[in-house]
Amino acid sequence: MKRSLIPGPWAALILALSVAAGCGGDSRAEAGGPGGGPGGGPGGDARAVPVAARIAQPTELEVVLRGSANLRALQQVEVLPKQAGVIARLLVEEGTPVRSGQPLAVLDAEEWRLQARQADARAQAARDAYERGRALQTQGLLAEQELERLRSEAAVAAADRDLAQLRVRNATIQSPMGGVVTHRYVERGQQVNTSTPAFAVADVSRLEADVGIPERDAPRVRTGQAARVRVEGVGTVVQGRVARVRPVVDPGSGTVQVTIEVNPAQAGGLRAGQFVNVDIVTETLDERIALPRTAVLVDGAAPRIFLVEDGRAVEREVALGTSQGDQVEIQTGVQPGDTVVVVGQDNLRSGMPVRLMELDGVAVQRAPPATEAAAAGQGGPPGERRGQGGGGRP
Known part of the structure; x- marks a missing residue:
């Protein structure tokens, strides 16, 4: 039977x-x-x-659509160094809460600081030369063309100084957002470049789950509908809602992606990457x-x-x-x-x-x-x- x-x-x-x-x-x-x-x-x-x-x-009965997914942070960024160099100091570890602009690591910047001082000196000398030329030009002792050359040299020297100072500032790798450090990819003494991530930072207080719904059921799903997110084996159930419904069908799976946003007030017991089951409440029957x-x-x-x-x-x-x-x-x-x-x-x-x-x-x-x-x-x-x-x- x-x-x-x-x-x-x-x-x-x-x-x-x-x-x-x-x-x-x-x-x-x-x-x-x-x-x-x-x-x-x-x-x-x-x-x-x-x-x-x-x-x-x-x-009262609820008509639900069920799916499963892995939770992800609503906002997550990978932090890349703004210039190549060698990691001199690490200031955070994985799990460290950070604020926007907080330093994460510092590159060896001794050479850049020396270059910045040289550039500052050259910029000051070029500025002084331009000021002297302008005084001579008012006395008719310097041609206008020569004064223009001095002005141009002073501007170039000032730009070189600013660029050298920017290199020194960029030696500090900063977090572009507030959140938690979820990954640290680098070690002290490691050579890094501008195309390789050094850290990942995520706002783990706001979590989402992308659920694939069969194409035939997609018309029943609308933004704003209630949803429940369950962690199997733990018994945790938190409330959520349908945040977005993708307007296209995945030709490979025949499903429509539905994004569920977890209630931030209840997300404290959940983690990004965690496997969850999702119930989308499409109708309530009395x-x-x-x-x-x-x-x-x-x-x-x-x-x-x-x-x-x-x-x-x-x-x-x-x-x-x-x-x-x-x-x-x-x-x-x-x-x-x-x-x-x-x-x-x-x-x-x-x-x-x-x-x-x-x-x-x-x-x-x-x-x-x-x-x-x-x-x-x-x-x-x-x-x-x-x-x-x-x-x-x-």
Whole structure:
């Protein structure tokens, strides 16, 4: 028979019901009692099948699309040196929080500082020469063309000075944004260039996940829809929303990329790169009947469930709708208030007597043997009654 996997909360109960069912099937149960068929005499309900049930109640269901992805920082940059050189000092490590403009490392800049002093001296000399030439030109002792040459030389020397000073400043590698250092690619004494990243910095307070949604489901997804991000094995669930829906289909996978933004207030327990499962809530359905998947038998032509009416099982065909986790919507076949068998229905047939062991997750208290005997109209000791009627409880 085709069955859904049984979720963890029901496993212990199923084991208990199996043991109870086995204890109720001994030879005394088959002997029968006066006034009844096999096992059905006035000694009890030894042939009743132990089950767990739930009262069907209208509830709210969410229609979700599921996907998986790796979290990534909303903003992440790789920091490249602005000039080639040798790493002289490292100022941060991976995991260090940084602010925009904070130094991350310093290149060996001794030669650049010397060049800057030379350039400054040349610039000052060129400026002085220009000032002297201008004084001579006002006295008519210097041609205008010569003064223009001195002016040009002073401007070039000033530009060389500024460039040399910029080299000194660029010897410090700075963070272009606030965040956390996620990677350090360099070591002290290492030669670096302007095309190789030295660090990576990310704003890990804001995380996103890119989920591939099948093309046929893409029209159901809109920006702003609620989403849930789950970390399997940890139990962490945080809220999010659909931030972007890519307007094109990936021809290789046939999916549309949907970007989920994680609520920043809840992102503290998550990390960039972490694998997560994502539920996108595309629709909310009110006043729907939902049951555990394990309550539905799908081994025949139509899905069916068992109700409990007057202590007996009643088989009912149902029509299924949407599903949410281990719950499935029952569109027809069950009414609010019906008592539906959710565990123990595998070997039931319509009309069989059943005994409730659990209702809505709460164990059903059974009467003590003496009370059961009085209710059955027997006056002898419990052991004698079982021998006469064969209907005692296990």
